[in-house]
Amino acid sequence: METGMPADFGELFPGSIVSFLERENVVLFECDNGCALRIQGISPEILRFRFASEGHFEEDFSYAVLPEIRNQKISLKVTEREEGFVIDSGGLLVKLSREGLKIQIEDSKGNLLSQDEKGFHWCENHDFGGCVVMMSRVIQPHEHFYGLGDIPGHKNLRGQRRMLWGSDVYGYNSETNPLYKNIPFFIGLHHQRPYGIFFDNSFRSIFDFGNERPSVSSFWAQGGEMDFYFMGGESTAQVVEQYSHLTGRAELPPLWALGFHQCKWSYKSQDEVMTIAEEFRSREIPCDAIYVDIDYMDGFRCFTWNHSEDAYPDPKRMTTGLEAMGIKTVAIIDPGIKIDPSYSVYQSGIENDVFCRRMDGPLFRGNVWPGPCHFPDFTSERVRNWWSDLFPPFIEQSGLAGIWTDMNEPAVFNEEKTFPRDVRHDYDGHPCSHRKAHNVYGMQMSRATQEGLKRALPDKRPFVITRSAFAGNQRYSSAWTGDIQSTWEHLKIGNIQCQRLSLSGFSFVGTDIGGFSGRSDGELFVRWLQMGILHPFCRVHSSGDENDQEPWSFGEPYTSIAKKFIELRYQILPYLYTVFEEHTRTGAPILRSLIYLDDHDPECHDRAEEFSLGKGLITCPISKPGATGRWMYLPKGEWFDFWTDKPFRGGAELWVNVPLDSTPLFVRGGTVLPLSDVRQNSTVPLKFMELHLYPTEGVAEGSLYEDQGDGYGDSVKKEFRWNRGTFTQSREGAYSPGYHTYRVIVHSQDFGAKQISVDGGEPFEVANGQAFELPENFKEVVIESSP
Numbered sequence: 001m002e003t004g005m006p007a008d009f010g011e012l013f014p015g016s017i018v019s020f021l022e023r024e025n026v027v028l029f030e031c032d033n034g035c036a037l038r039i040q041g042i043s044p045e046i047l048r049f050r051f052a053s054e055g056h057f058e059e060d061f062s063y064a065v066l067p068e069i070r071n072q073k074i075s076l077k078v079t080e081r082e083e084g085f086v087i088d089s090g091g092l093l094v095k096l097s098r099e100g101l102k103i104q105i106e107d108s109k110g111n112l113l114s115q116d117e118k119g120f121h122w123c124e125n126h127d128f129g130g131c132v133v134m135m136s137r138v139i140q141p142h143e144h145f146y147g148l149g150d151i152p153g154h155k156n157l158r159g160q161r162r163m164l165w166g167s168d169v170y171g172y173n174s175e176t177n178p179l180y181k182n183i184p185f186f187i188g189l190h191h192q193r194p195y196g197i198f199f200d201n202s203f204r205s206i207f208d209f210g211n212e213r214p215s216v217s218s219f220w221a222q223g224g225e226m227d228f229y230f231m232g233g234e235s236t237a238q239v240v241e242q243y244s245h246l247t248g249r250a251e252l253p254p255l256w257a258l259g260f261h262q263c264k265w266s267y268k269s270q271d272e273v274m275t276i277a278e279e280f281r282s283r284e285i286p287c288d289a290i291y292v293d294i295d296y297m298d299g300f301r302c303f304t305w306n307h308s309e310d311a312y313p314d315p316k317r318m319t320t321g322l323e324a325m326g327i328k329t330v331a332i333i334d335p336g337i338k339i340d341p342s343y344s345v346y347q348s349g350i351e352n353d354v355f356c357r358r359m360d361g362p363l364f365r366g367n368v369w370p371g372p373c374h375f376p377d378f379t380s381e382r383v384r385n386w387w388s389d390l391f392p393p394f395i396e397q398s399g400l401a402g403i404w405t406d407m408n409e410p411a412v413f414n415e416e417k418t419f420p421r422d423v424r425h426d427y428d429g430h431p432c433s434h435r436k437a438h439n440v441y442g443m444q445m446s447r448a449t450q451e452g453l454k455r456a457l458p459d460k461r462p463f464v465i466t467r468s469a470f471a472g473n474q475r476y477s478s479a480w481t482g483d484i485q486s487t488w489e490h491l492k493i494g495n496i497q498c499q500r501l502s503l504s505g506f507s508f509v510g511t512d513i514g515g516f517s518g519r520s521d522g523e524l525f526v527r528w529l530q531m532g533i534l535h536p537f538c539r540v541h542s543s544g545d546e547n548d549q550e551p552w553s554f555g556e557p558y559t560s561i562a563k564k565f566i567e568l569r570y571q572i573l574p575y576l577y578t579v580f581e582e583h584t585r586t587g588a589p590i591l592r593s594l595i596y597l598d599d600h601d602p603e604c605h606d607r608a609e610e611f612s613l614g615k616g617l618i619t620c621p622i623s624k625p626g627a628t629g630r631w632m633y634l635p636k637g638e639w640f641d642f643w644t645d646k647p648f649r650g651g652a653e654l655w656v657n658v659p660l661d662s663t664p665l666f667v668r669g670g671t672v673l674p675l676s677d678v679r680q681n682s683t684v685p686l687k688f689m690e691l692h693l694y695p696t697e698g699v700a701e702g703s704l705y706e707d708q709g710d711g712y713g714d715s716v717k718k719e720f721r722w723n724r725g726t727f728t729q730s731r732e733g734a735y736s737p738g739y740h741t742y743r744v745i746v747h748s749q750d751f752g753a754k755q756i757s758v759d760g761g762e763p764f765e766v767a768n769g770q771a772f773e774l775p776e777n778f779k780e781v782v783i784e785s786s787p
């Protein structure tokens, strides 16, 4: 792997501290050899370290961390000692050595979190100027590492070395490195103490977790500043929330974006799309969106349609027809704009000078699907505006509801697979080369696209999906894991990638269900779908090279099983939506890795396949052919089998029998799980809402967020609490859903309702003690039970 080290690489180190200064809550240390270190407290649990080898700091700018967060400054208590300085933020304690600026970080109880090995060091970059900036730390006994975006391979990164340099990696595997996304954030965990490091640097970077030297973890980048945030917290969950505080939160997508989506490369004509849609409806398989891939375009010219009779003669007719069936249309857009003087987007791009240039001035040309192309510089606000303005007429003419941004690593069909390094970028007023802008290019494209959708459809919440991403990308779009292969191994890889992304602040993610390249079979498809319906983003996609991959493509029994699980997706939709809404406020991931659920439990450290959806549901996908069951681990606490209601004590491994038409699925004891009726798409009004109670020691709680599914109108947040037969609902917000009744189902053998009194009214008898109806607006219900 290219390490980014110059050939005559010589490491340089800080000297000894000669001055210390505190200004506006930032502390600055200078060394006798001219280097400088700034430490800033963003919050008691988040410290920012910036190191400048020649003492000059760059202008403070970041695509990942918003200025209002970056500029938070709490006061730090600094004490000078003989061997160095102690800096106390209230939550973290930094011990800085006078010689060599080495840092040791402890939590407020004095527990060691991080200890420098060489610490800050650098070498001069003779080819490009500036420095390769490096940091190395000692790996602590039994330390594990998690996070880092979409990296495949084992969930625990210990022993691995990974590069971040967004790349188009068709048919990648677990060794492939780098991948599409660039999220320089990881979590370390040792002695039951987690911490996080976010390296806010967009140059090509490398993270080594004991690969080169077993006892050292290090990270470095080919340029820019050594600028990182160190996060503490009581638990991995808190560290993840610190990171999400730094890099921002997702907006709530429209509800339809959480439905089932169908995609293929490509549905070649609007007739074919309509046939697929009709097939969904005639088979009564729910579906909320169908995607059109690059072949809808006229010669791959973005923002155009191939209007020939056998392609898409009338896209508006198609999208209107689909809309009438409750299906939205999402179209792909690539960054490459075909060089064609008769093409309006090209003309406008030239007139407005939006395309990236080589260092001496000529426009950069690269081949992609349309042939030679120019590429907008999405790192310029002016260019993003130009791009956003392309959407209103395009959306208006074609009736699209969402946009899929692909090839935005950016991918080019050349040897380097991307732009040459000398290509120039604006970087929002900090002009630079592609070396610095590469890793944020896809993020800025999805940002401009989200803004484009907001301009086109101001009353709707935007839906964008991206392939490449940088830290903070969750603010602009959802993501999928790229060109995954149709194999059992890749089902597992996709599972881990989604968990890793969620730990890295990016929860609205999913895989190409069934796999993208190669050939799935019915069993693999169904097993993959059983996982996919529990991912925040749920879309079947395939390259279409070898076979069709619609829910009915594999015949029986697969079609019926696929239908059953897509229906389950719709039943859990109110729950998923509620979890998503929480995610937008708190940053708590939607999809949760075992390590997030319980980092004190060593069983949760390395087990990779189990994950939960929100707090209440946990699964462990079947990832082997021919399996009729599997071992899985339930975290501590009580759990109920979703299918049989059988209770289990967590903190133990168990064998789950799951024939092809079932999947391991457990509900956490103490949950109130809202499930709705099955609809053919998410815009059909609900008939009823089921509230499934899974009491533990007589108590269960849950919430339900509802709104009209799109737009920015009223909403309601309901909190349910069940306590030994007393059931209360408190609500906030004016939205009132269309249904009037809750069906309450108590999943507890030792409870049987006899008489129910709603809001102090006359008690009435119930026939079935474990299932009864309540008015949607109840406040308090008292239930007399037997035995």
Ligand code: MIG
Pocket (backbone or CB within 6 Å): 264, 265, 293, 294, 332, 406, 407, 467, 482, 483, 541, 542, 543
């Ligand atoms: O070079 O648009 O990952 O989902 O179907 C391939 C065609 C380009 C790669 C995407 C894939 C998409 C395909 N694209």
